[in-house]
């Protein structure tokens with residue numbers, strides 16, 4: 001019955017959670033998030049220096065409450081985990097140093113977690129976890145990727161964005177429409193009332209050097225520019241900007257592209273299970289469209305629970321518990337943090353020789 005305390009501080013959410021695993025059963029004993037988005041919203045995006053300082057202020061309280069709400073003390077834990085890469089270096093440092101200090105103090109193993117592995121693990125908190133092999137659509141603020149996961153957990157990246165990530169596109173489009181950061185929830189909120197068919201927007205494909213297109217890759221920068229052109233043209237008109245219609249049309253085209261390419265990849269590779277995780281997977285239109293299309297195509301769709309799509313510590317704990325049960329050696333207390341680190345090399349975060 002391993003029990004893990006996990007911390008997440010890779011961007012603008014400070015979070016702590018305690019999870020227990022009994023066989024295949026995962027129980028969230030506690031989880032808390034201190035969001036900084038309101039403070040960053042004034043600047044139109046995340047300010048790394050502010051993020052680090054807010055993590056320093058928020059973590060002690062979050063850790064205390066995570067243990068108290070779980071009804072445990074540090075001595076009851078089997079390991080202490082934290083996200084160490086990728087992300088904002090100063091922000092990652094706060095969570096990692098806190099976890100390593102607690103691990104040293106209470107003589108517990110330290111488990112370093114890759115942020116994208118944590119997003120992938122978030123689907124195991126759903127009532128309907130997938131069976132390998134499956135395809136993962138990872139859609140966050142920094143990544144848009146299609147990853148095949150096989151029976152032994154080996155991963156192969158089959159598609160990616162060549163420019164903006166889907167979440168980044170939501171954030172940038174929201175900003176040019178004069179909406180708040182983060183853009184995803186802001187666009188979703190006003191899109192509810194909008195006509196998604198009002199504006200024709202491009203699907204953004206990536207050309208192959210010899211002709212044709214990469215079938216599973218994405219490009220969102222042309223879409224962002226197309227929205228900008230509409231906004232500029234509409235601002236010349238006397239009427240108010242039809243923001244709801246523009247937001248709905250944008251949200252619709254992003255959902256169309258993500259759904260079409262993911263299901264095409266499943267069908268061409270003969271994969272029967274599709275997993276969707278990451279902040280953008282919280283989008284209602286995308287969730288319902290992916291489920292409906294999966295049904296039509298005979299693909300079983302598994303989406304992370306809404307509460308665990310955007311950054312949180314419960315998903316970090318799931319990744320740590322899965323590593324623990326796979327028998328990895330604990331991470332070195334000498335391990336640092338990294339702004340970038342390939343998901344395929346997440347295993348190198350464990351054992352006595354730290355890669356950074």
Ligand code: KG4
Nearest residue numbers: 140141142167182184279280282283310311
């Ligand atoms: O996974 P996440 O919390 O952080 C990263 O690891 O990047 O994702 C944050 C991204 C932001 O770009 C945000 O605008 C987007 O997820 N997002 C959404 C929604 N909620 C968050 N995008 C679309 N619809 C939403 N409801």
Ligand code: ZN
Nearest residue numbers: 119140310311
């Ligand atoms: Zn994330």
